[in-house]
Amino acid sequence: MAILKVTFTKTKRNILAQALWVLNWVSVITGLTLFSLGLFLKVEIQKRQEVMTNEIHMVPNMLIGVGLATCSINFLGGKICYDCMDTTAFLHWKLLMLPYIICTFFFTLYILVGALMCYAMRSDLEESLLLGLWDAMCYYKDTDIPGCCYIKHSIDLLQMQFQCCGNGGFRDWFHIQWVSHCYLDMSISNVVDQLQSNVEGKYLTDAVPFTCCNVHFPRPCIQHQITNSSAHYNYNYHGAELNLNQKGCRQALLQYYTQIMQFVGLIVLIMWLFELSVLTCMHFLQTSIENVLRLGDSESESDGWLLKNSISETVQHNFNIIKNLGKCYQVDDDPNIDVSSTSRQTQEAIKQRHP
Amino acid sequence: MVWAKMKFPFEKRVKLAQGLWLLSWLAIVGGALNFCFGCFLKTEIRRRTEVMDNSNIHIVPNTLIVSGLAAIGINYFAGQICQDALDVGRFPRWKTFLKPYCCCAIIFTSLTLIGVILSFTMRSSLEGSLQVGLRNALRFYKDTDTPGRCFQKQTIDHLQMEFRCCGNNDYRDWFEVQWISNRYLDFSSKEVKDRIKSNVDGRYLLDGVPFSCCNPSSARPCIQYKLTNNSAHYNYEHQTEELNIFVRGCREALLSYYTALMNSIGAGVLLLFLVVLASLRYLQTSMEAVIGQENTEIETEGYLLEKNVSETIVEYLNPVMKLLLLNQVQDGLVKAEAGAQPE
Numbered sequence: 242m243a244i245l246k247v248t249f250t251k252t253k254r255n256i257l258a259q260a261l262w263v264l265n266w267v268s269v270i271t272g273l274t275l276f277s278l279g280l281f282l283k284v285e286i287q288k289r290q291e292v293m294t295n296e297i298h299m300v301p302n303m304l305i306g307v308g309l310a311t312c313s314i315n316f317l318g319g320k321i322c323y324d325c326m327d328t329t330a331f332l333h334w335k336l337l338m339l340p341y342i343i344c345t346f347f348f349t350l351y352i353l354v355g356a357l358m359c360y361a362m363r364s365d366l367e368e369s370l371l372l373g374l375w376d377a378m379c380y381y382k383d384t385d386i387p388g389c390c391y392i393k394h395s396i397d398l399l400q401m402q403f404q405c406c407g408n409g410g411f412r413d414w415f416h417i418q419w420v421s422h423c424y425l426d427m428s429i430s431n432v433v434d435q436l437q438s439n440v441e442g443k444y445l446t447d448a449v450p451f452t453c454c455n456v457h458f459p460r461p462c463i464q465h466q467i468t469n470s471s472a473h474y475n476y477n478y479h480g481a482e483l484n485l486n487q488k489g490c491r492q493a494l495l496q497y498y499t500q501i502m503q504f505v506g507l508i509v510l511i512m513w514l515f516e517l518s519v520l521t522c523m524h525f526l527q528t529s530i531e532n533v534l535r536l537g538d539s540e541s542e543s544d545g546w547l548l549k550n551s552i553s554e555t556v557q558h559n560f561n562i563i564k565n566l567g568k569c570y571q572v573d574d575d576p577n578i579d580v581s582s583t584s585r586q587t588q589e590a591i592k593q594r595h596p
Numbered sequence: 597m598v599w600a601k602m603k604f605p606f607e608k609r610v611k612l613a614q615g616l617w618l619l620s621w622l623a624i625v626g627g628a629l630n631f632c633f634g635c636f637l638k639t640e641i642r643r644r645t646e647v648m649d650n651s652n653i654h655i656v657p658n659t660l661i662v663s664g665l666a667a668i669g670i671n672y673f674a675g676q677i678c679q680d681a682l683d684v685g686r687f688p689r690w691k692t693f694l695k696p697y698c699c700c701a702i703i704f705t706s707l708t709l710i711g712v713i714l715s716f717t718m719r720s721s722l723e724g725s726l727q728v729g730l731r732n733a734l735r736f737y738k739d740t741d742t743p744g745r746c747f748q749k750q751t752i753d754h755l756q757m758e759f760r761c762c763g764n765n766d767y768r769d770w771f772e773v774q775w776i777s778n779r780y781l782d783f784s785s786k787e788v789k790d791r792i793k794s795n796v797d798g799r800y801l802l803d804g805v806p807f808s809c810c811n812p813s814s815a816r817p818c819i820q821y822k823l824t825n826n827s828a829h830y831n832y833e834h835q836t837e838e839l840n841i842f843v844r845g846c847r848e849a850l851l852s853y854y855t856a857l858m859n860s861i862g863a864g865v866l867l868l869f870l871v872v873l874a875s876l877r878y879l880q881t882s883m884e885a886v887i888g889q890e891n892t893e894i895e896t897e898g899y900l901l902e903k904n905v906s907e908t909i910v911e912y913l914n915p916v917m918k919l920l921l922l923n924q925v926q927d928g929l930v931k932a933e934a935g936a937q938p939e
Binding site for chain 2: 384385390393394397398401419420421423424425426450451452454456457459460461462464474475
């Protein structure tokens with residue numbers, strides 16, 4: 242008893258084939274979109290690699306793979322559907338159809354996994370950013386050490402672009418020496434006192450780099466002696482909102498990447514549903530054309546279905562096929578198999594000698 | 597006597613029509629690009645309208661937008677004409693339409709040419725506009741509490757950070773302007789009082805610049821105050837310290853940005869339009885000779901102008917002249933009548 246049987250006239254079959262051809266090409270375009278989104282994400286992560294400990298390349302690579310695979314699978318599907326309009330051309334594809342549909346079904350599962358991975362990337366990213374930003378901020382002052390000399394530039398641009406300051410907030414800069422020793426005047430007693438008051442001999446002040454300054458604040462930026470309310474006229478550290486960026490860069494970057502991932506994840510989910518529906522329609526088309534060929538008259542009506550028998554019967558049938566796959570090399574008592582008499586005598590002799 | 601004559605056998609005519617059809621679609625794409633570019637340029641100029649004194653510069657993007665739209669329409673019709681050109685039955689339909697169409701196409705192609713020329717010549721006007729606009733904007737930097745000027749600080753800070761520039765001509769412009777509002781100056785402090793007294797207008801001027809002049813590529817943390825005082829900072833020499841703040845002026849930065857935008861558009865697109873126009877004229881004239889003939893595969897002649905250049909100009913100007921001359925004759929008659937009456 243077939244599941245979801247639908248009767249198709251010849252015109253209906255042709256319309257279905259044409260519609261599927263168009264839908265397959267639409268899928269090719271969505272595959273290309275997904276590929277380019279994966280590339281974009283890869284580039285974005287690469288741009289900020291200095292503030293991440295381990296780059297998360299799995300998600301963009303997966304997106305690129307899914308995009309390319311969607312293009313090729315749907316390109317093939319488009320070709321098949323185009324040929325389905327002519328039953329003689331369909332014969333070329335007859336043997337390939339069922340494996341193609343099974344493959345595509347597993348591929349749609351892969352797409353679903355990909356979509357879910359997009360949403361799960363957030364926690365990995367947060368941890369990577371937490372450690373990465375700390376390391377980068379520690380190397381901020383090392384503009385004369387090869388390998389670290391561009392970290393200052395990267396962090397400055399990051400803070401300006403995302404309007405953020407520090408890792409969790411601007412106070413992170415108070416715990417790090419971000420002014421290099423080259424620019425510290427050791428003859429000034431203040432400087433020497435600061436260095437001596439610190440266990441590790443670091444020069445820590447309540448100052449932040451200029452890129453932490455908030456562009457939208459009406460007052461010229463106060464970036465030194467931030468916690469000292471009396472150092473500046475009409476300034477209260479504990480009172481009004483400060484003229485620095487309040488958001489931490491970790492939160493800003495996380496928000497940015499999460500937005501991208503949510504958008505991409507949504508597109509992948511929509512694509513998954515679309516692919517699943519295209520696949521189902523192709524299966525209907527395949528079964529109806531096969532039935533037409535079985536009936537012999539290409540102009541007549543035929544039935545298309547989702548599954549030929551009920552689910553349990555189909556599962557058992559497939560299971561039997563897999564079970565019998567292993568038996569093809571065993572010698573049966575099949576009278577059609579030609580076993581020469583000499584070999585049989587040799588077998589019996591061996592059995593007698595070694596009971 | 598025709599001008600720029602060419603012979604067209606049947607295959608050449610077919611190739612001309614096909615090639616022209618392709619070119620006209622390319623020209624449509626070119627027109628669309630022209631239009632999009634005009635829109636982009638207009639929005640870019642609008643974004644910086646606060647640092648420009650006058651809006652004369654808007655003529656360039658407006659011209660580009662109009663010529664882009666016209667190009668799309670004209671080349672769409674060119675494509676349609678090509679499709680019908682090889683079918684002798686359908687071609688006569690376009691016959692009456694072609695002459696005014698060619699005139700229109702010439703007018704709009706010259707409009708594109710004017711747009712390209714304008715984008716080169718508007719540079720000096722833009723420079724003057726930016727000079728005045730930026731000077732005013734720098735003066736109003738501190739007025740964040742005055743309605744109408746409260747966003748100048750934000751605009752200038754964004755501008756200086758985005759274009760990596762400082763001040764109008766260079767960073768020293770900030771030394772001549774009071775950019776710190778009186779609200780944030782402690783008038784009881786000796787230093788503030790000294791500075792204000794030493795200035796004729798009672799302004800607080802200092803050798804410092806806003807933080808947006810700071811260069812993030814600098815190896816050292818930004819020095820923005822006491823710039824000319826070498827002893828105020830450790831290991832600092834004002835004359836040799838290049839990277840600390842941006843040395844380029846914002847006027848120069850904006851000018852080179854807009855000039856680059858405007859120069860990158862026109863010449864290629866203009867060339868494409870001229871080629872399409874010439875090919876269409878050849879196709880039209882060669883097809884006209886085929887109409888009415890029994891054998892459509894004969895060789896025909898195509899030309900650009902029926903008579904030579906001077907005669908064609910005279911021919912087109914004659915209707916215009918007649919209109920003017922007619923008025924003159926009428927004026928003459930009126931004067932004669934007026935002269936006759938008093939007598």
